[in-house]
Each structure stands twice: as structure tokens, then as C-alpha cells.
Amino acid sequence: MTNALTLVPAPHELDIAGHWIGGATAPGDGPTMEVVSPVDGAVVATVPRGSAADVDRAVAAARAALPAWSSTSPADRGAVLHRLAGELETRRERIARAITAEIGAPIALARAAHAGFPVAVTEAVASLAGTIAWTEEIGNSLVVREPVGVVGALTPWNFPLQQVITKIAPALLAGNTVVLKPAETAPLTAPILAEAAAAAGLPAGALNIVHGVGAVVGEAITTHAGIDMVSFTGSTAVGKRVAVAASDTVKRVALELGGKTANLVLPDADLEHAVAETLAYSWTNSGQACGAWTRLLVPADRHDEIVAALVDAAQAYTVGDPWDETTRLGPLASEAQWERVNAYIERGVAAGLDLVHGGPGRVPGLERGAFIRPTIFANVDPRSVVAQEEIFGPVLSVIPYHSEDEAVAIANGTIYGLGAAVFGERDHALAVAGRLEAGQVYVNGGRFNPLAPFGGTKQSGTGREMGVAGVEEFTELKAIQL
DSSP: OOGGGGOOTTTTOOOOOOEEEEEEEOSSSEEEEEEOTTTOEEEEEEEEEOOHHHHHHHHHHHHHHHHHHHHHHHHHHHHHHHHHHHHHHHHHHHHHHHHHHHHOOOOHIIIIIIIIHHHHHHHHHHHHTTTSSSSETTTTEEEEEOSEEEEEEEEEEEEEEEEEEHHHHHHHHHHOEEEEEEEESSSSTTTHHHHHHHTTTTOSSSSEEEOOIIIIHHHHHHHTOOEEEEESSSSSHHEEEEHHHHHHGGGGEEEOOOOOOOEEEEETOOOHHOOOOHHHHHHHHOOOTOOOOOOOEEEEHHHHHHHHHHHHHHHHHHOOOSTTOOSSBBBOOOOOHHHHHHHHHHHHHHHTOEEEEOOOOOOOOOOOTTTTTEEEEEEETTTTHHHHHHOOOEEEEEEEEHHHHHHHHHHTTSSESEEEEEEESSHHHHHTTSOOSSEEEEETOOOOOOSSSSSOOETTTOOOOOOOHHHHTTTTEEEEEO
8 A cells, every 4th residue: 555545635634515407506405415435435526406497597507608609700719728738737636536436437537538538638639629611602501600609518437537537628619608517426627627617718608517406407407408419338238228308309319328349359469569558448447438448359269368368468457455555456437337247257157158367256455445356258159148339347358250241240249339359460450440330440559649530430429529529519600602
């Protein structure tokens, strides 16, 4: 254990006093919710439990701010976002501590990824202000990109601030105003964001935040007649319900949903590199990522060799106290999440899958919190439950294949199409990447690019986030005939 434990927030240090409406804290007039640490079950903060009336107030503030903000030039809106990135950077340590407290992400990961990615994404979006064709002449028509209006943003708990920024930064650059509901179990960065946005010069009412549960606040946002678009990130099951609820007012809906990423290792791949990257992308954030590489497809004649290398490399993925700087994997985000992931591991064992690392049950010495053992199943049937359903935990399935066509069929053989990965000789890997049904494909461990579009096909969602396409998602096209 290191002296990083001094970073643990004091009791009630992270309490949220109220919602953020019209540029000011708006105290809730109802009950509160508790934010619980997955490390030991302790209450780390209380948060107001919002109501439909709170959503009404937030929508009114957003609509009042819309005319002025939408008429601001894209360059000026981009400048605000550029300043917001700087304000978030100055608050990196506070953001990291809040995220570790609420979801148990290791503090080193919280600083680098959870607090770092939002800065990079905000900067990337700001840089697009001068590159998007806000107006374009096509024949005798002037085609104009205009803001959709008021955007409702519903975000998940696994990357609390990153998922928020991925929505609000492009929405704001496009000239929209926003009503945000952060995840009720991971809301602690929202007031830090509000503070940073105000310091960056974002006008009052352009960003509004209402805390609460999905069945109340999320439902009110989704069905509200004053909200013109809903952007949701979460499970496929909930995303379907959001789309149905929003249809009554014919809102635009953008959905970033689940995934079951296949990582296809070709015979000409660098196996050492593929193994290292596979575990990094499978188990980072304790596997709680929609794009986690949870299915590893390997040549059948190299299966045992690759599995042995995976098991050896897995020893470095220590599970422990997330406040310790050396911890690689913290707990899952909640006890409920632990129950879900552990049940999948138990189902894999009961189905007779070849368990080669980890397994069900508590981590020895860490029985109190939501700590799970990172798990590897080998010789997995691609039709099995663990190979088909999104587990959202550190569970890797190794699937052998006998031909490239079979591997592509297995990779495409789920309801999901969010991400994929390929390792092999570059031209060969690129050719295979073109055959995969996914919104983004990583070749030989290619890095995350905040200027590239992100989104899925099939039941992984509709629409795109980030990059030019992510900004255009929040615009309407108007054709003016001349």
C-alpha cells in the first residue's frame, strides 16, 4: 500500500448540493440518493434525487439560452470549448479522485484516462469549429447546418465524464443547449464540469444538469416536448426503451449501445504484441467498457500457445485497492455489477468451458468489496452465452478458428457491431478489417483517435459521436433555394 491513501476523500467532501440549472446551483426540494463506494460499501456522497419538475426547469433554462447561444459564431463557440478543456485540465486531480471514489477505477487510470480523455476530446471538438461546412452552395441552393435545439443527454457510469463530454462538446459546438442527466451511481464529476464550464464562459442555461434515476429524470427528458433530441449511451435493452419513448414526440435519437468486440489474430500476426494489447483492451477499467475486446479469435493450431501466453501475461493484472498507485484493476463499479459478472463466469464454468485463469467468487483477501477475478476461458464455443452476451467485466473468451472465412463469420456472428480488432501483416489485416461489421476496427493496436467518428452498427446503436460526424449528428440541414 502506498501513501496514495491520503487521496481518499473525506466523508461528505463530494456531496452535491443541487442540480445545475440556468448557470446556478438549484437545490433539490425532494429526497436524496447515496453514492456508494464499491471498495467497501461506504457512502461517499449524497446527491439530490430529481423530479420531472426539475427537468421542466432545466428545459426552460435551456430554451431561454438557445437563441443567443445558437446565434454565436462557431469560432466563438469553439473558443469556449477550448477554454473548457483548459479548465478541465486544471481540475484533473479532483476529477480523478471523484471517479475513483464513485466507481473504484484505479487512481492512476482515473488520472490518465477518465480525467485525461475528456480534455483531449474537448480540444478535438473545439478544433473543428473552422473545418465544418456550416453553409454550402449546391447548385442554386444554400445548404445550412443549424442546431437541432435542446439536446437531452443521458450518460452511463463506466466512464462518467468522458461519456458526458463526448455528447455535450459537439452538441454545444453545433449551437445547441443541453439538459444532462448523469448516471445516478456516478454523478460526482458533474458539478466539477459545471464549475469548469462557467469558468470557461459558457453562458448560463447552455448546460443544465439534473440528477436522479432513469425511471424519473431519464424518462422526463426522453418524453419532454421541449427537448428536440436525445443522445443516450448505455445498454442495448435500455436504448431500445429510450427510442420507443422518444418516438411519441418524434425526437431525433442517437444511441451508443452495447458491444461484443471480436479481436481477430491472423496467422501472420506478431503474437507477443497481440497478447499484450488484447489484455490491455479487454481488462482496462475492469472490463467495464462497451468496446472491450472480449472475444479473442485465434488460429486453431496456435490456440494453446496463445492461451499460455495470455495466462502468463495476466499475472501482471493485479487486483487491489484503487487508491494504491500500483493497482492495475480495481473493483467493479457496484455490488450489483459484481453479481452480474460473477453470474456469467459461473455460467461459463457450468457450461463446461475451459477455465484457464480466474474464475467465480471473491478475490482472496478482498472479500468485502466488488472485486472480481479477471477471467479467461479457452476453447470457447462462439455460440455460448459468454461469447454472445455483453458481460461488462474482465472476462475474455478465446475462440479457435480454422479458416479466415470462419473467423470473419464468428466475428460478425453477434447482434452487436460496435468495435472489432485485427492483428496481422498490415495489408492483410486491412483487408480483413473491411469485412468486419463494426463501426470502428483497430488494426495492430491502433490508438484511439478523438477526431474519428465513434459508433456502432446493428444493435450497437445509431448515429456517431466525435469528429466531424459527431458534430454533424447534432445539426439539422436546411436548404434555401436561390
